[in-house]
Amino acid sequence: MSELSYVHGASDKRLIGQTIGRYFDEACARHGTREALVVRHQKVRLSYAELRLKVDALACSLIRLGLAPGERIGIWSQNNLEWTLTQFAAAKAGLVLVNINPAYRRSELEYALNKVGCRALILSPAFKSSDYLAMLGDLAPELGHCEPGLLRAHALPSLEIVIRMGGERTPGMLNFDDLLASPSRDELGELELLGEKLQFDDPINIQFTSGTTGNPKGATLSHHNILNNGFFVGEAIRLVPGDRVCIPVPLYHCFGMVMGNLGCLTHGATMVYPAEAFEPLAVLQTVAEEKCTASYGVPTMFIAQLDHPEFGRFDLSSLRTGIMAGSPCPIEVMKRVIDKMNMGEVTIAYGMTETSPVSFQSGTDDAIERRVSTVGRVQPHCEVKIIDNDGRIVPRGTPGELCTRGYSVMLGYWGDEAKTAEAIDRAGWMHTGDIAVIDDEGFCNIVGRIKDMVIRGGENIYPREIEEFLYRHPKILDVQVVGVPDKKYGEELCAWIIVREGEKLSEDEVRAFCQGQIAHYKIPRYISFVDSFPMTVTGKIQKFQIREKMKQTLGLQDSATA
Structure with missing residues (x-):
């Protein structure tokens, strides 16, 4: 067997x-005397x-x-x-x-x-x-x-x-x-x-993560959850006292406040903020002038730095390591980061807000081919299993839903016992909704998502939330939102809209309706007006067909990722 x-x-x-x-x-x-924090834009x-x-x-x-x-x-x-x-x-x-x-x-x-x-x-x-x-x-x-x-x-x-x-x-x-x-x-x-x-088991942090019901859920995390995850993420990239970590990712995300701030705190490293939000030039300048030894980012951020016209004039020789995470990491981008940015020990991390966040991470000494094409192996003190639709653990090499158990699993969704019970089963397993494969050596590859979540430039977006909002428009009869491939952001939102009979609606009207009401990254980039949606015999909408049709129409291709 x-x-x-x-x-x-x-x-x-x-x-x-x-x-x-x-x-x-x-x-x-x-x-005490070591530099703890550098905020460049505030001097x-x-x-x-x-x-x-x-x-x-x-x-x-x-x-x-x-x-x-x-x-x-x-x-x-x-x-x-x-x-x-x-x-x-x-x-x-x-x-x-x-x-x-x-x-x-x-x-x-x-x-x-x-x-x-x-x-x-x-x-x-x-x-x-x-x-x-x-x-x-x-x-x-x-x-x-x-x-x-x-x-x-x-x-x-x-x-x-x-x-x-x-x-x-x-x-x-x-x-x-x-x-x-x-x-x-x-x-x-x-x-x-x-x-x-x-x-240490007291709740200390709430981070909102969108739900398929449309309203964000408040993932509630303890001291124990995030302090330990920050520590072990730092261990994986071999942070030591005196290391200087460039943190251009948002602090409101786990990537910034846990992997960044707590990762530095637990290793006596310096937190370095290049700007109030991501700017590729500010990151390159900061790494060069502050002699940063590590840099964090979602793939989009690294692409923006590598493709910046002034990239070649910065001395990035101080860099040694870093983390790419937040959305699927294209293999070619990882290779460029290693070759062009001197980040020979860069790692990929995988996780979710509900698991504080990281549960898989590649090691600095993993073979480069493994490091760029997988999300690494399970983090210390975490358990992971891959299950089929009946909840049975599948053989190695077989895709199934990734479930995590251990110190990193959240306390629950704030004020929502029903949603918590849906996510964390009676045995304490957090069901991620991600489809993954674990090979014979324990390396993990994320191959898809059970849920319809769209990841745009590291931002998790659930189409149902956008659909619920657009349903409020008096001229919209029905709407379906999907993610389509995008070279810059990984994915972009596309809305298929059925307009009420006798009404006329333009793309600009739809965007104007969204402006100021929902976050800019949730406003669909592509809008298509249709007469119907592809459905199964039982009346279930086939979102994958909408996605495939838009890929053909727009000439888009999926990128290979870890």
């Missing part, structure tokens, strides 16, 4: 049995000792505002110093940090804040085309005439405390910089005592 597709990450490296706050304090003491450089002073000040201020362990605090911002201070301060205060996608607009913000009952929100004034202050003001006009910290908003019943970044003042809001004032000795003592009460 052939070996079954079950693997487990046996390891002599122990799991970290501490809260993030306790570990943070010890790391800052251990690496910020902090040692580990300096970082701790700011984090402690913010944590004491959050407690002074009356926020208690277990309460939720949202952060809605691009990458900056304030984001990272909030991440560590919230953990030290025992608060659950709620990551809000910087691309969210009004309806998405309202849903997120209300779904998890955020009592506080820290926000940037604006980012790119998003005026965060104006959007929040639309949802909570009561801000204009309330005392800061005492908001009572009809549309956002849980939200009381709003803290804005930047030097200007806004009615009803506190200023972030004011919360960095030095705390008293008593307050620091209280923070220390609170830290002793917190437990």
